[in-house]
Amino acid sequence: MLLSPVNAQNGILLRGVVQDTTKVGIPGANVRLIAGKDTLSSNTDTTGSFSFSNVRSGNVTLLVRGIGYSAYHQVITLKDGIMEQSLPALVLKSAALQLNEVVIKGRVVPMRVMKDTVEFNADAYAVHENDKVEDLLKQLPGVEIDKDGNVSSAGKALTKIRVNGKDFFTGNVKEFISKLPAGTVSRIQFIDDYGDKANFTGIKTGEPQKILNVVLKSDRNNGNFGSVTASAGTDKRYGLNLNDYLWRDLRQIGVNANAGNTNTGAGINTNSNLGFSYRDKIKEKLIFGSNYNYAYNKNESIQQSLIETVNPQGIIYDKSANTNSSKSNGHNLDLSLESTDQENYLRGGFRGALQGTNSNAINESLQTGVVRRDLNTQRSSKQDNPNLNADFTMARKLKKPGRIISAGVNGSSGLTANNSDLDNQIKYYDPKTGVAVKDSLLNQLVDERNRTTTLNANFTFTEPLKAKDSLVKRSLDFNYLFSLSRTRNSLDTKDRDQSGNIRDVDSLSNSYTSSFSKHIIGINYRYETKKLNYILGITGQPSLLTGAYEGRTDRINRAGFNFSPIARLNYMISTKSQFNFFYTGNSVEPNFNQLQPVRDTRNLNNIVIGNPDLKAAFNHLINLNYNHSNPQSGSNLQVGLRGSVTQNQVVSNTLLIADKLVPDSLKNFNQETHYLNTNGNYNFGTNYYWSLPFGKKYTFEMIGGINYNHRISFAEEVKNIGKGVNINQRVGLRMNRKWIMLHTSANYSYNSNRYSIRSFNSNTLQIWTFNMDSRIFILKSLVLGVNAAKTLNQGFSVNATNPFIINGSIEKTFFKHKQVSVKLEGNDFLNQGNNLTRTVTDNTTTESRTNQITRYFLLSFTWNLQSFGGEN
Numbered sequence: 001m002l003l004s005p006v007n008a009q010n011g012i013l014l015r016g017v018v019q020d021t022t023k024v025g026i027p028g029a030n031v032r033l034i035a036g037k038d039t040l041s042s043n044t045d046t047t048g049s050f051s052f053s054n055v056r057s058g059n060v061t062l063l064v065r066g067i068g069y070s071a072y073h074q075v076i077t078l079k080d081g082i083m084e085q086s087l088p089a090l091v092l093k094s095a096a097l098q099l100n101e102v103v104i105k106g107r108v109v110p111m112r113v114m115k116d117t118v119e120f121n122a123d124a125y126a127v128h129e130n131d132k133v134e135d136l137l138k139q140l141p142g143v144e145i146d147k148d149g150n151v152s153s154a155g156k157a158l159t160k161i162r163v164n165g166k167d168f169f170t171g172n173v174k175e176f177i178s179k180l181p182a183g184t185v186s187r188i189q190f191i192d193d194y195g196d197k198a199n200f201t202g203i204k205t206g207e208p209q210k211i212l213n214v215v216l217k218s219d220r221n222n223g224n225f226g227s228v229t230a231s232a233g234t235d236k237r238y239g240l241n242l243n244d245y246l247w248r249d250l251r252q253i254g255v256n257a258n259a260g261n262t263n264t265g266a267g268i269n270t271n272s273n274l275g276f277s278y279r280d281k282i283k284e285k286l287i288f289g290s291n292y293n294y295a296y297n298k299n300e301s302i303q304q305s306l307i308e309t310v311n312p313q314g315i316i317y318d319k320s321a322n323t324n325s326s327k328s329n330g331h332n333l334d335l336s337l338e339s340t341d342q343e344n345y346l347r348g349g350f351r352g353a354l355q356g357t358n359s360n361a362i363n364e365s366l367q368t369g370v371v372r373r374d375l376n377t378q379r380s381s382k383q384d385n386p387n388l389n390a391d392f393t394m395a396r397k398l399k400k401p402g403r404i405i406s407a408g409v410n411g412s413s414g415l416t417a418n419n420s421d422l423d424n425q426i427k428y429y430d431p432k433t434g435v436a437v438k439d440s441l442l443n444q445l446v447d448e449r450n451r452t453t454t455l456n457a458n459f460t461f462t463e464p465l466k467a468k469d470s471l472v473k474r475s476l477d478f479n480y481l482f483s484l485s486r487t488r489n490s491l492d493t494k495d496r497d498q499s500g501n502i503r504d505v506d507s508l509s510n511s512y513t514s515s516f517s518k519h520i521i522g523i524n525y526r527y528e529t530k531k532l533n534y535i536l537g538i539t540g541q542p543s544l545l546t547g548a549y550e551g552r553t554d555r556i557n558r559a560g561f562n563f564s565p566i567a568r569l570n571y572m573i574s575t576k577s578q579f580n581f582f583y584t585g586n587s588v589e590p591n592f593n594q595l596q597p598v599r600d601t602r603n604l605n606n607i608v609i610g611n612p613d614l615k616a617a618f619n620h621l622i623n624l625n626y627n628h629s630n631p632q633s634g635s636n637l638q639v640g641l642r643g644s645v646t647q648n649q650v651v652s653n654t655l656l657i658a659d660k661l662v663p664d665s666l667k668n669f670n671q672e673t674h675y676l677n678t679n680g681n682y683n684f685g686t687n688y689y690w691s692l693p694f695g696k697k698y699t700f701e702m703i704g705g706i707n708y709n710h711r712i713s714f715a716e717e718v719k720n721i722g723k724g725v726n727i728n729q730r731v732g733l734r735m736n737r738k739w740i741m742l743h744t745s746a747n748y749s750y751n752s753n754r755y756s757i758r759s760f761n762s763n764t765l766q767i768w769t770f771n772m773d774s775r776i777f778i779l780k781s782l783v784l785g786v787n788a789a790k791t792l793n794q795g796f797s798v799n800a801t802n803p804f805i806i807n808g809s810i811e812k813t814f815f816k817h818k819q820v821s822v823k824l825e826g827n828d829f830l831n832q833g834n835n836l837t838r839t840v841t842d843n844t845t846t847e848s849r850t851n852q853i854t855r856y857f858l859l860s861f862t863w864n865l866q867s868f869g870g871e872n
Contacts, residue, residue: 014086020069062074064092113629118636129818142691239260243257264827305321331353348392363376389411391410414451416448480521556613576630651713708723821861
């Protein structure tokens with residue numbers, strides 16, 4: 001008999017998972033357990049998992065069936081004396097059903113929602129022959145791709161790419177989605193990922209990353225794809241691109257090279273890039289991965305800014321123009337080894353980076369208000385940034401089911417070496433007459449070297465607890481984490497007079513060392529069922545901040561201790577709805593600039609002096625999220641609440657100090673920024689996303705949110721409370737038909753900022769944006785693209801226009817398999833592009849406008865080569 005009538009604890013708890021050939025769980029599969037004449041039956045959950053309780057030991061037969069998959073059966077032997085046993089993954093293969101050329105198709109379910117995953121079925125969307133994954137993503141509700149190719153889902157940026165659940169080539173989302181053919185895709189998944197170790201152990205800590213997982217069709221798991229593109233256009237625009245990617249199961253080889261100057265970001269950019277990647281199994285269960293990338297960037301920019309700084313003595317207005325020219329070269333190398341089986345997980349990695357930048361800049365600053373002076377600064381600098389990072393992680397499942405140990409260590413060392421030649425010319429004015437009365441010249445040579453070394457180590461032990469219900473898992477997690485960050489900074493400042501004589505300036509030079517270490521000791525209780533998972537725990541966080549300044553006898557030695565509860569909850573209200581909650585707290589050390597006690601005069605409009613008496617801050621973070629979806633219709637509602645409170649926040653204290661270089665009668669001041677700790681900083685907000693498909697081809701969307709932040713800063717030792725309100729609201733409509741794909745939206749943004757320190761008009765921005773993006777399929781081989789955006793700006797202090805940006809393209813493909821395409825595109829037909837930004841920091845508001853590429857036309861030739869599953 002399979003069932004025991006006495007007590008459920010007398011039998012075996014058998015767990016398993018049903019997956020497809022890409023190792024993705026299959027929901028709704030039927031699993032039968034047969035022993036003689038007795039049969040137990042169960043269906044897999046949304047992750048493909050199933051379990052049977054109270055099973056007797058001995059030989060039993062498993063029979064698994066799933067729609068669209070071939071039936072699976074296996075005879076297994078259950079060992080006596082082991083009360084909880086797990087099966088290796090049961091893999092189902094795809095099956096096609098055809099009857100005399102009549103294909104029977106069921107209703108396609110467009111989406112489904114699992115605990116940490118939102119999945120879309122590619123068959124529910126229009127995919128044309130030459131489309132890339134990027135074109136498929138643009139049809140999915142809640143997915144946004146900006147003009148630079150960056151992808152976000154429900155407002156969260158995607159940071160990583162995987163294929164069939166495994167890391168793929170470089171992991172560059174933007175690069176990948178523009179290359180892989182959409183016709184190879186079966187499903188698109190957006191996953192809240194807590195890392196590979198968490199996927200192995202089931203222990204989730206911290207906030208997750210949003211990653212993209214592309215599940216390929218079963219006959220497209222092996223193949224290669226690539227293209228060669230050459231472009232030329234007006235205004236000396238050009239582009240060259242070569243890429244080729246090949247993979248055979250775990251073996252992945254990729255090469256990518258490009259060069260061009262069509263980047264429409266801030267400034268005029270010339271970019272080139274060369275990358276290689278290789279990933280393969282070198283021994284049984286041992287996977288080697290590598291990636292090398294070289295990048296070159298040249299940027300020519302002209303930026304106009306208006307900076308307003310509020311002070312009890314009045315407002316400082318700083319109108320500036322900055323012309324900058326920079327060239328940078330970067331090398332990045334990434335190596336990894338990974339081994340995973342049912343019982344063990346091991347991973348080691350090494351990353352090296354070398355970045356070098358040469359730049360020349362001229363800044364013309366005109367200060368008015370409380371301070372009246374002109375500052376012209378010519379700066380040339382050379383910066384080198386070598387960085388090394390290594391990590392090792394392991395986890396092991398012990399003999400007792402549910403007992404797990406895991407450990408990890410990570411270390412890094414990075415150097416920033418910056419040599420600058422600063423030539424300053426200052427013009428002072430008589431405060432009564434407003435007449436320019438004095439010029440001052442100051443030429444400084446600044447050599448700064450900043451090395452930061454970090455070490456992090458963690459250990460976790462999980463002990464399972466007995467549960468009366470065999471479908472409930474309970475456990476205790478014992479956690480320990482050690483973190484050390486050490487910074488050594490040397491700043492050497494010299495003056496050069498008009499005769500070329502150079503002298504050291506000891507008062508502006510220093511050698512300073514600081515370190516911050518903390519221990520996090522915690523215990524968590526975990527409770528897991530099919531519907532409800534939660535973690536409750538507490539951590540103690542002792543910390544120590546030390547520092548020493550060369551030439552001073554006093555030392556920093558400041559200890560701190562914080563208690564913080566830990567709480568995480570995920571509740572599957574139903575198959576359509578789920579709720580999750582997360583709270584954590586952590587210590588944050590002051591950075592070097594906030595600690596070092598020497599005047600930093602590289603920006604004479606804002607001299608910075610650190611405070612070695614600072615304490616470490618402590619952040620409290622809370623998130624609540626609700627998700628409701630209808631898999632049949634594809635409708636989805638997501639609502640989130642978030643908030644944070646910071647104790648001992650490091651904030652600025654700006655002072656106006658009389659300038660020692662000018663006579664007292666001129667009453668001219670320098671602004672100095674000092675730092676101190678304070679409480680009272682917090683922010684909270686909410687956001688929502690709602691999509692409603694209708695008429696099979698249309699989707700209505702509403703996206704919005706509101707955020708309030710309460711910021712404390714000081715000016716002349718007087719507390720300044722900044723209150724900021726940000727409101728965003730967007731409505732949109734998507735239409736996906738065979739002959740046209742259209743996405744339209746209207747967005748309203750409201751941003752206000754008020755200060756308590758002085759009564760003045762609130763800095764309020766209101767921006768309306770209307771967007772339209774379309775692709776029209778005139779013929780199978782002829783595609784017309786049109787996108788337009790109208791922006792209405794209100795409240796900017798800098799010269800802000802209301803641009804109407806219109807872009808268009810027409811593309812023609814040739815030959816049977818559309819290997820060749822010719823594309824003519826135009827960018828910003830009306831030549832109205834601009835680049836506006838606003839930032840608010842403490843008691844300072846900065847608005848900037850930067851030049852950018854606007855109108856140009858480009859003709860491109862592309863040759864596509866691809867082969868999947870033996871098809872060309």
